[in-house]
Amino acid sequence: MSQVSDAATEATARAANAPLIQVKNASRSFRLGSETVYAVRNVNLDIHRNRFVTLVGRSGSGKTTLLNLLAGLDHPNEGEVLFEDRDLAKFSERDMIHLRRNRVGVVFQSFALLPLLSAYENVELPLRIAGVSARERGRRTDEVLEMVGLTRRARHRPFELSGGEQQRISIARAVAIQPDIILADEPTGELDSTNASNIFGLFQQMSRDRGMTVVATTHDRTLLDMADEIYEISDGVLSQRAGANEDPETLFMRPDE
Ligand SMILES: Nc1ncnc2c1ncn2[C@@H]1O[C@H](COP(=O)(O)OP(=O)(O)OP(=O)(O)O)[C@@H](O)[C@H]1O
Numbered sequence: 001m002s003q004v005s006d007a008a009t010e011a012t013a014r015a016a017n018a019p020l021i022q023v024k025n026a027s028r029s030f031r032l033g034s035e036t037v038y039a040v041r042n043v044n045l046d047i048h049r050n051r052f053v054t055l056v057g058r059s060g061s062g063k064t065t066l067l068n069l070l071a072g073l074d075h076p077n078e079g080e081v082l083f084e085d086r087d088l089a090k091f092s093e094r095d096m097i098h099l100r101r102n103r104v105g106v107v108f109q110s111f112a113l114l115p116l117l118s119a120y121e122n123v124e125l126p127l128r129i130a131g132v133s134a135r136e137r138g139r140r141t142d143e144v145l146e147m148v149g150l151t152r153r154a155r156h157r158p159f160e161l162s163g164g165e166q167q168r169i170s171i172a173r174a175v176a177i178q179p180d181i182i183l184a185d186e187p188t189g190e191l192d193s194t195n196a197s198n199i200f201g202l203f204q205q206m207s208r209d210r211g212m213t214v215v216a217t218t219h220d221r222t223l224l225d226m227a228d229e230i231y232e233i234s235d236g237v238l239s240q241r242a243g244a245n246e247d248p249e250t251l252f253m254r255p256d257e
């Protein structure tokens with residue numbers, strides 16, 4: 001019996017150490033008339049669990065395109081993106097719905113809040129759709145609104161909120177579903193430096209204490225030190241830089257490289 005349970009424990013431990021998302025030789029190009037734009041070029045990237053990863057790059061460098069590939073919202077023309085070892089391009093519609101409702105929280109660069117709903121309702125709606133009980137919905141919605149400092153704006157509709165407040169609501173909405181991973185596209189683009197570092201602090205805490213993985217893109221280099229791993233993208237080409245919590249000794253000595 002102990003052999004069976006040992007094997008099971010080992011399999012669980014292996015799964016916990018395996019990357020949540022793996023990008024393998026992925027390229028994404030767009031054809032515009034006779035021209036081909038390479039937004040992501042031959043990218044290899046492992047996203048490990050409980051890590052806070054940032055992706056930095058200039059405007060047009062390919063950040064949103066790569067994040068969309070990680071979310072399964074778009075697929076590479078070449079290569080593949082695996083979520084728990086399964087090719088996202090082969091997910092059925094049902095699998096994708098499950099992924100979006102329960103496992104992957106996306107913070108869009110454009111916020112994507114529903115204009116007719118209040119801040120509170122925008123956060124609560126995905127929980128309703130995911131079938132979370134009324135009591136738990138109320139608890140979580142209150143909690144995440146407080147986390148982003150917007151309890152007092154709960155009844156406001158998006159147009160009654162500033163850009164930064166809308167941005168924080170869209171972050172709260174992604175956190176509330178308690179996903180395995182949050183993919184956040186320029187989540188601090190509209191925020192002042194204090195709010196921006198609060199949001200990055202929140203991501204740090206989510207990855208350390210709540211078992212979440214966070215990938216956030218940013219233009220803001222002052223925030224990078226808060227991440228465990230930093231990647232830079234330039235013209236669609238990805239490279240890694242040492243993160244604050246990355247041991248530089250091991251960074252260039254990964255066994256799989
Ligand atoms: N649907 C599309 N059709 C054609 N070209 C596209 C498409 N999406 C992105 N691109 C091009 O791919 C490149 C990367 O775009 P992407 O949106 O990923 O950049 P980004 O790093 O997110 O920029 P920003 O910081 O401004 O948000 C750009 O040159 C862009 O014009």
Ligand SMILES: [Mg+2]
Pocket residue numbers: 063064065109185
């Ligand atoms: Mg972008």
